[in-house]
Amino acid sequence: MSIATEQIWQRVRIFFKRIAWKKILTFSFFVLIATILWFMQIYNKSFETTINIPIKYTSVPDSIIFQDSLPSNMVLRVKDDGFAMFRYYFSKRDTLRIDVSSIVQNGSNKILQGNSFDFFIRKSLPISTQILNYEPVRISFAYSALESKKLPVVFDGQLNLSPGYFLNNDIKIRPDSVTAYGSKADLNKLMFAYTVSDTVSGLDQNTRIRYALANKDRIKFSPNIVYIDVSVEAYTQKTVEIPVECLNLPENLTAKLFPSRVKLSFFVGVSKVDSIKDTDFSVAIDYVGLQDSKQASVPVRITSSPGFVRNLTITPPNVQYIFEYKSEAVNND
Incomplete structure (x- = not known):
């Protein structure tokens, strides 16, 4: 040092x-x-202050629409001791919860005010708090009944898979239909309920995605949330060689095709690649329409294949043909 x-x-x-x-x-x-x-x-000293309490409406029937907008919060002028004021300023306030179904189903009075309103407010405040005034002083639950219509749900989005993967099955929407509530005129304009538009990229495993339904003016959906199940699998390429058939060939004719066999290439999920057989596929040309044809070759079409294979291609895509009578040969020229 x-x-x-x-x-x-x-x-x-x-x-x-x-x-x-x-x-x-x-x-x-x-x-x-x-x-x-x-x-x-x-x-120990009493103070006055203004507080803001959020309102949450529970058990709202889907089949009604309110004539007036419901307030989302309530402003209260309260009086209490210093300790209570400390809690108001530095702690999270309770939410004022209002059970709508019990109000709209209780006779003709659809207005919350007076002693009934005081009861709801008191439940979210300490016992020692004195309420001086509050705004709004009343909430109207007057409503109109809605028509209903069941609509199928359509996924309005795009799924981009990672390289080397494809959809193993069609996407599934759960639930696949919802109930729409609105006026009869508005419901008549609807054929489907669409999810919000979205693009999902990089999918490489089975996925469930939560989507809200796209909003429509003056329309309520129940439920308004759906789930999209996406089944994804890694794929590989495979090729099989199969004979070409001739459909609708008269009994007195035989067909010679060049080549007589073609190759089918396709993508298949890795879980099913070992179960694929040549006999799962068939390709053919059709005699109907070829009698007067001047073309030297005809396209080959696939007549059967497993539903889980993708991107089928034929090599070569066309074959040449000769039709022969069983007693003598007749060239297509």
């Missing part, structure tokens, strides 16, 4: 030795006592 550093530490030690710690501790003790007494006085 250098001489300069030693001198600095020496001065610091001398400074702290000169401090009257006993006086400081005594002063701090009395400050603490005064602070406690001040808080006790504040807590």
Whole structure:
């Protein structure tokens, strides 16, 4: 340690030795006592303040629409002691929950006000709190009944799979239909319920995606959330070689095809590649329409294949043909 550093530490030690710690501790003790007494006085004193309480409406029937907009929060002027005020400012306020079904089903009175309204508000406040006033002073639940219509759900989106993967099955929408509520005129314009438009990329495993239904003016959907199940599988390419048949060939003719066999290439999921057989496929040309044809070759078409294979291609795509009578040969020229 250098001489300069030693001198600095020496001065610091001398400074702290000169401090009257006993006086400081005594002063701090009395400050603490005064602070406690001040808080006790504040807590016992009544204060007024304005608070904002959110409103949550529960059990809202899907088959109705309210004639007036329902408020999302309530402003209250309250009076309470300092301790309660401390909680109002520094703790999360309870939500005012209103059971709508119990109100709309309770006779003809669809307005929440007076003592009934006070009861709902009181449930979200401490017992010691005095309510001076609140806004709004009433909530109207007057409603109109809606018509209903069941609609199939359509996925309005795009799925982009990772390289080397394809859809193993059609996407499934759960539920596949929803109930729409609205006026008869509005419902008559609807044929489907669409999900919100979206694009999902990089899918490489089975996935369930949550989607909201696209909003429609003056229309309510129940439920308004659906799930899209996407079945994804890695694929591989496979090739089989199969004979070409001639359909609708008269009994007195035989057909010679060049080549007589073609190759079928396709993509198949890795879980099914070993179960694929040549006999699962068939290809053919059709004699009907070829009697007067001047073409030297005809396209080959696939007549049967497993439903789980993709991107079928034929090599070669065309074959040449000669039809022969069983007693003599007749060229297509």
